[in-house]
Amino acid sequence: MNPTIKDVAKHANVSIATVSRIVNGLSGYSEETKKKVQESIEALGYQPNAIARGLINKRTQTIGVLFPEVSGMLSSEVLEGVENAAHDGGFSVIVCNTASSGKRTVKYLRLLQEKRVDGIIFASEDVKKEYYKIFEEMKVPVVLVSTASTQYDLPYVRVNDYEGAFKATEYLIEKGHEEIGMIGGSYQDPIAGIPRMQGFKDALQKHGLPFSDDHLTTNEGYRFQNGKESLPLLLKKLPNMTALFAASDEMAIGAMSAAHQLGVKVPEELSIIGYDNLKIAEMCYPALTTVSQPLKDMGQTAGEILVNLIKGEKKEAESRYMPFSIVERQSVSDLRDK
Amino acid sequence: MNPTIKDVAKHANVSIATVSRIVNGLSGYSEETKKKVQESIEALGYQPNAIARGLINKRTQTIGVLFPEVSGMLSSEVLEGVENAAHDGGFSVIVCNTASSGKRTVKYLRLLQEKRVDGIIFASEDVKKEYYKIFEEMKVPVVLVSTASTQYDLPYVRVNDYEGAFKATEYLIEKGHEEIGMIGGSYQDPIAGIPRMQGFKDALQKHGLPFSDDHLTTNEGYRFQNGKESLPLLLKKLPNMTALFAASDEMAIGAMSAAHQLGVKVPEELSIIGYDNLKIAEMCYPALTTVSQPLKDMGQTAGEILVNLIKGEKKEAESRYMPFSIVERQSVSDLRDK
DNA sequence: CTGAAAGCGCTAACAC
DNA sequence: GTGTTAGCGCTTTCAG
Numbered sequence: 001m002n003p004t005i006k007d008v009a010k011h012a013n014v015s016i017a018t019v020s021r022i023v024n025g026l027s028g029y030s031e032e033t034k035k036k037v038q039e040s041i042e043a044l045g046y047q048p049n050a051i052a053r054g055l056i057n058k059r060t061q062t063i064g065v066l067f068p069e070v071s072g073m074l075s076s077e078v079l080e081g082v083e084n085a086a087h088d089g090g091f092s093v094i095v096c097n098t099a100s101s102g103k104r105t106v107k108y109l110r111l112l113q114e115k116r117v118d119g120i121i122f123a124s125e126d127v128k129k130e131y132y133k134i135f136e137e138m139k140v141p142v143v144l145v146s147t148a149s150t151q152y153d154l155p156y157v158r159v160n161d162y163e164g165a166f167k168a169t170e171y172l173i174e175k176g177h178e179e180i181g182m183i184g185g186s187y188q189d190p191i192a193g194i195p196r197m198q199g200f201k202d203a204l205q206k207h208g209l210p211f212s213d214d215h216l217t218t219n220e221g222y223r224f225q226n227g228k229e230s231l232p233l234l235l236k237k238l239p240n241m242t243a244l245f246a247a248s249d250e251m252a253i254g255a256m257s258a259a260h261q262l263g264v265k266v267p268e269e270l271s272i273i274g275y276d277n278l279k280i281a282e283m284c285y286p287a288l289t290t291v292s293q294p295l296k297d298m299g300q301t302a303g304e305i306l307v308n309l310i311k312g313e314k315k316e317a318e319s320r321y322m323p324f325s326i327v328e329r330q331s332v333s334d335l336r337d338k
Numbered sequence: 339m340n341p342t343i344k345d346v347a348k349h350a351n352v353s354i355a356t357v358s359r360i361v362n363g364l365s366g367y368s369e370e371t372k373k374k375v376q377e378s379i380e381a382l383g384y385q386p387n388a389i390a391r392g393l394i395n396k397r398t399q400t401i402g403v404l405f406p407e408v409s410g411m412l413s414s415e416v417l418e419g420v421e422n423a424a425h426d427g428g429f430s431v432i433v434c435n436t437a438s439s440g441k442r443t444v445k446y447l448r449l450l451q452e453k454r455v456d457g458i459i460f461a462s463e464d465v466k467k468e469y470y471k472i473f474e475e476m477k478v479p480v481v482l483v484s485t486a487s488t489q490y491d492l493p494y495v496r497v498n499d500y501e502g503a504f505k506a507t508e509y510l511i512e513k514g515h516e517e518i519g520m521i522g523g524s525y526q527d528p529i530a531g532i533p534r535m536q537g538f539k540d541a542l543q544k545h546g547l548p549f550s551d552d553h554l555t556t557n558e559g560y561r562f563q564n565g566k567e568s569l570p571l572l573l574k575k576l577p578n579m580t581a582l583f584a585a586s587d588e589m590a591i592g593a594m595s596a597a598h599q600l601g602v603k604v605p606e607e608l609s610i611i612g613y614d615n616l617k618i619a620e621m622c623y624p625a626l627t628t629v630s631q632p633l634k635d636m637g638q639t640a641g642e643i644l645v646n647l648i649k650g651e652k653k654e655a656e657s658r659y660m661p662f663s664i665v666e667r668q669s670v671s672d673l674r675d676k
Numbered sequence: 677c678t679g680a681a682a683g684c685g686c687t688a689a690c691a692c
Numbered sequence: 693g694t695g696t697t698a699g700c701g702c703t704t705t706c707a708g
């Protein structure tokens with residue numbers, strides 16, 4: 001067995017209380033005993049038991065992070081940021097893969113409750129009533145990242161999707177495009193779906209460009225396949241389309257792939273702008289112009305907010321809109337050049 | 339505060355021992371008291387405290403996973419597999435980002451030791467002496483994934499890199515290529531570096547093809563940039579090169595990107611085969627032919643082995659070579675067609 | 677079948 | 693300065 005505080009106390013000929021004080025950097029002992037105890041700790045290879053500590057402090061120094069999918073490129077960047085902030089704040093992070101399943105999510109939340117995590121980061125999904133009830137039961141702070149709750153007042157860290165989509169569309173318009181299509185998400189998705197489509201529409205309208213259902217395809221997901229399948233549909237509805245806004249980078253790259261297959265040249269015949277700025281955006285050819293979400297920063301910020309909330313330094317959490325920007329690469333051509 | 343076992347006992351008018359038995363599904367109580375207790379549990383919303391449990395059982399039902407980089411596409415797929423297996427086995431997983439830093443790794447290992455994790459998964463890095471010493475101190479099982487230890491006898495889950503590289507090269511040769519180059523890793527890297535380069539050389543030799551330093555560039559890392567920078571170098575050394583084996587998909591795609599810029603057509607003028615089969619391999623254009631490592635499966639398998647080790651079902655861990663395969667897509671052309 | 681009590685490793689009063 | 697002691701919430705003998 002690992003040595004305990006008792007063993008150290010015995011070895012150093014002091015009481016366990018003294019050892020505890022020294023280990024925790026409190027006051028109340030002479031330099032002499034301190035040295036003695038530290039030698040004993042060294043000699044025995046003593047490591048304090050965080051479990052016992054947690055039992056008494058009611059603090060586990062651990063947070064839980066829930067993702068709909070841990071291997072997604074979006075999630076993994078956010079996770080890196082969260083892990084970073086947590087670690088800096090002295091916390092460990094338990095990852096949970098909800099697989100977008102309500103049952104799994106509830107199961108995980110219960111687990112995190114039993115494990116007495118000090119806080120939770122909830123990513124990329126809508127907060128259902130069941131979840132919120134558990135949050136309340138747990139009485140630990142919760143921070144949303146890359147999502148927001150339509151019904152509950154929970155702090156979030158995200159970018160303004162409406163604005164991002166609006167700007168992306170305007171960017172295309174500024175480049176001289178007039179027949180612009182969009183590969184969108186779902187009208188059921190209040191987070192990434194509706195706002196991005198609305199931003200698109202409003203930008204067209206503001207600039208006096210027409211919008212109809214022909215300008216848009218909706219999709220269940222935001223994956224490569226969705227984009228790849230959407231492009232031909234969109235092209236059929238809008239044969240003169242010169243530019244395209246995709247609601248995610250994966251979709252944009254899917255569309256690019258479909259374009260290659262159809263012999264449509266990007267960006268010469270079709271300009272494409274994506275959304276997210278995943279690592280792949282700069283790896284594809286032509287490199288994708290896209291709306292950049294500071295994914296890692298978002299994770300980091302969410303982690304920091306949570307840590308502050310746990311430490312009680314901030315009572316009320318401030319939600320944060322993170323700045324987005326348009327990263328210009330090679331997938332959009334300027335029609336005004338001609 | 340959350341209700342404790344005491345509260346439940348009081349509410350149900352029984353002793354805490356009885357509640358404990360019922361909660362843990364042990365025997366020794368009447369159906370009647372069981373019902374009574376369950377109602378109390380329900381009424382109070384009681385959740386057993388895993389911390390207190392862990393203190394007494396010396397089991398936290400938690401494992402730690404160390405990655406050199408959590409946002410890498412390789413790591414994130416492995417992580418998903420690990421998380422899956424762990425969850426199925428009733429364990430939670432704490433992720434740790436070592437950032438390839440020895441200091442950070444040691445710090446994390448200490449942390450995991452304090453948190454009393456039941457086991458560790460160590461990914462993609464060589465096991466240094468310092469690490470191994472801590473593993474021994476901790477007395478918990480360790481499983482390596484996507485790496486192996488040259489010095490220590492630790493169970494691992496990985497693919498045979500030498501074989502993978504050998505087959506990839508042979509694949510190119512079978513397609514009629516004779517001037518074949520390689521973008522490799524480092525001779526300092528005994529895991530992914532040397533074996534893949536050796537496999538490449540040996541395959542050339544077996545088929546009577548020449549090999550010299552001109553056929554290879556070495557790199558510090560396996561990233562997109564490394565590949566992108568390597569291609570021009572290689573092309574200068576080996577102007578007649580018709581095919582290329584890259585030691586990672588990222589490098590392959592980097593090379594592809596450089597080829598596009600140089601006006602070299604893939605696969606018409608230059609065939610490229612990668613290594614890993616990341617999700618991006620099918621997203622790029624042309625879709626990348628590559629050596630597939632079953633990343634998620636590897637994580638899953640490593641997780642299962644670790645769980646078995648912890649549960650004591652298997653005393654000695656069997657290391658596992660996972661099967662690789664060549665996924666044919668569009669980045670390699672068949673010279674014999676002409 | 678059920679309860680009392682010891683104790684997991686530690687912290688935090690409270691004494692001396 | 694330092695030690696004693698009472699728990700944290702739970703499991704597990706050991707009695708009854």
